[in-house]
């Protein structure tokens with residue numbers, strides 16, 4: 001049973017849509033050469049490149065973008081969004097190890113989410 005990439009991600013009362021086709025996102029913001037994901041906070045949208053990417057790369061990218069969205073939704077003003085600037089450096093440093101922690105510790109994930117009602121599971125397959 002394979003899970004599909006979620007089409008929506010909830011950050012409290014804020015919902016971002018998730019897209020694998022960047023043309024679905026109505027933005028003039030350019031996607032950089034070599035870029036594999038992006039968050040469009042004004043539009044509450046996330047883009048993840050899937051073509052030519054392994055499942056692990058896609059998972060990593062989506063988690064990375066989720067962390068950007070967490071920063072944005074928190075209202076924290078972090079200087080610099082460029083590749084070598086603060087937010088990107090920290091999120092890049094955290095996202096891959098965090099993905100590894102979630103993979104290596106399924107009991108941690110299960111414990112963290114226990115006791116909460118399940119949201120409607122969009123995109124799940126039987």
Ligand SMILES: [Zn+2]
Pocket residue numbers: 064068088091092
């Ligand atoms: Zn980033």
